[in-house]
Amino acid sequence: MTKIAFIGAGNMNGAIISGLVKTGFSAKDIMVSNPSPEKRLALKEQLGILETDNNIAAANFADFIVLGVKPHLITSVCQKISETINISNKCFISVAAGCTVAQMQNALVNPCAIIRTMPNTPSQLGLGVTGLYAAEKVSDQQKQVADALMSSVGIVKWLTTEDEIDQITAISGSGPAYFFLFMEAMEKQALAFGFTEKESRELVQQTALGATQMVANNDIPISELRANVTSKGGTTNAAINSFIDDGLEQIVTNAMNSALHRAKEMAQNNV
């Protein structure tokens, strides 16, 4: 039976563990390691998984080691594990932004199977998007397990080059916050029109939910959905023309390129 160790019991690993158990993976084959007790004990209590404060014990237990600590800790965690136990048959799966396969491989004493992933926050609801990149030593069986792991919290997209991880970061990794910002701006204007905070939130939230659901439920291009609700000379048309005149497309392009640039910078410096 495949055994999985999660290093770090924070938001992202917590979401994946919860997704895995909900999809039927045996809780007794999962061990989480975290220095402070609260989060790992809460996961044990809720899901029945094993827990420890010792990364080595967790890594020793498992075939797959999911690295869910902050990016600047990834290499030291890898180094300590590989200096203490035999890692040659284990597969490391990182969910950390800004830490490359080469940086992880340098920290591991022996050549090892490494999968780099980029999940996003809606994974907490099972609505995530995860980009995955498998380095050369990864077997098909290890890819299948990583696929099942990340599919338990949303959809997965396998990437053919590691560079694409930075692009996925700029699209889906950082993407939820782009939509939050847009919703915040609409909420502010609803308040300015005189609606209460509760009303403004509800109006914007339901509009975003409805629009997203329409995209999800229709196969037609998003541009066509927009055209269908934009009558010539109408109110929506006035708003859309205002967005276009103010250069919305270029604003989005610039923002996503900034995220891409920052992702590359972080990968270079491991920060």
Ligand SMILES: NC(=O)c1ccc[n+]([C@@H]2O[C@H](COP(=O)([O-])OP(=O)(O)OC[C@H]3O[C@@H](n4cnc5c(N)ncnc54)[C@H](OP(=O)(O)O)[C@@H]3O)[C@@H](O)[C@H]2O)c1
């Ligand atoms: N959250 C997201 O949406 C998201 C999206 C994509 C990628 N990621 C990546 O996921 C990783 C974790 O992010 P997060 O948001 O889950 O952070 P988080 O909630 O802060 O979780 C990090 C966890 O790591 C634990 N930890 C610290 N040092 C450790 C060590 N030496 N060994 C084992 N565990 C240790 C921390 O424990 P203590 O609390 O006891 O210090 C904490 O519980 C990051 O690398 C991030 O780039 C996150």
